[in-house]
Amino acid sequence: QQQVKQSPQSLIVQKGGISIINCAYENTAFDYFPWYQQFPGKGPALLIAIRPDVSEKKEGRFTISFNKSAKQFSLHIMDSQPGDSATYFCAASSRSGYSTLTFGKGTMLLVSP
Amino acid sequence: DTEVTQTPKHLVMGMTNKKSLKCEQHMGHRAMYWYKQKAKKPPELMFVYSYEKLSINESVPSRFSPECPNSSLLNLHLHALQPEDSALYLCASSQEGGQGRPEAFFGQGTRLTVV
Numbered sequence: 412q413q414q415v416k417q418s419p420q421s422l423i424v425q426k427g428g429i430s431i432i433n434c435a436y437e438n439t440a441f442d443y444f445p446w447y448q449q450f451p452g453k454g455p456a457l458l459i460a461i462r463p464d465v466s467e468k469k470e471g472r473f474t475i476s477f478n479k480s481a482k483q484f485s486l487h488i489m490d491s492q493p494g495d496s497a498t499y500f501c502a503a504s505s506r507s508g509y510s511t512l513t514f515g516k517g518t519m520l521l522v523s524p
Numbered sequence: 525d526t527e528v529t530q531t532p533k534h535l536v537m538g539m540t541n542k543k544s545l546k547c548e549q550h551m552g553h554r555a556m557y558w559y560k561q562k563a564k565k566p567p568e569l570m571f572v573y574s575y576e577k578l579s580i581n582e583s584v585p586s587r588f589s590p591e592c593p594n595s596s597l598l599n600l601h602l603h604a605l606q607p608e609d610s611a612l613y614l615c616a617s618s619q620e621g622g623q624g625r626p627e628a629f630f631g632q633g634t635r636l637t638v639v
Binding site: 443445447452453454455456457460500504511512514515516517 | 528530557564565566567569572580612614626627628629630631632633635
């Protein structure tokens with residue numbers, strides 16, 4: 412059972428455009444939702460994260476939007492740059508004492524020059 | 525400093541070999557994790573250590589044996605692996621969840637190839 416569904420699987424965006432990646436979850440016990448960025452051959456790097464008590468969080472060009480009632484959250488990358496080309500994973504965890512992350516399947520983003 | 529260091533970066537081993545992966549963090553985190561990541565797939569949780577005690581084992585085969593010698597170090601001992609075990613092995617750490625800081629930080633991984 413896939414507990415975090417992520418779409419699209421791949422995304423091509425022009426430089427300067429907005430990249431949008433969506434995730435939906437099923438487990439209402441999830442209360443922490445991070446996004447990770449991963450370059451080939453590297454480990455995932457924490458990009459931005461949100462808790463369900465806020466509807467939006469912004470850090471630089473990256474924004475998470477969160478809809479608790481719909482059990483959906485999304486990552487927006489404004490002014491996308493070629494250096495943003497990477498695989499992005501959404502994830503979720505619950506306050507069980509550990510950060511055991513349930514990941515979405517990932518989105519390969521390509522920002523064309 | 526949010527650094528988790530893994531060694532080696534690359535490892536090639538035969539199916540009869542015994543090898544170990546190492547992970548180190550100096551962020552004072554008391555929870556440490558091993559994840560396995562196959563190509564074009566998300567990381568999958570293998571083990572969780574909390575306060576140096578094994579807390580979660582996600583039904584991982586016994587040819588993978590974790591060890592947490594102290595709060596900063598995590599090892600993964602490998603023995604009699606199969607070619608399908610070839611993957612990127614990721615270590616991560618976080619503060620113990622009850623402290624309200626669930627951010628997990630990953631190392632760069634060890635690219636393991638079993639021949």
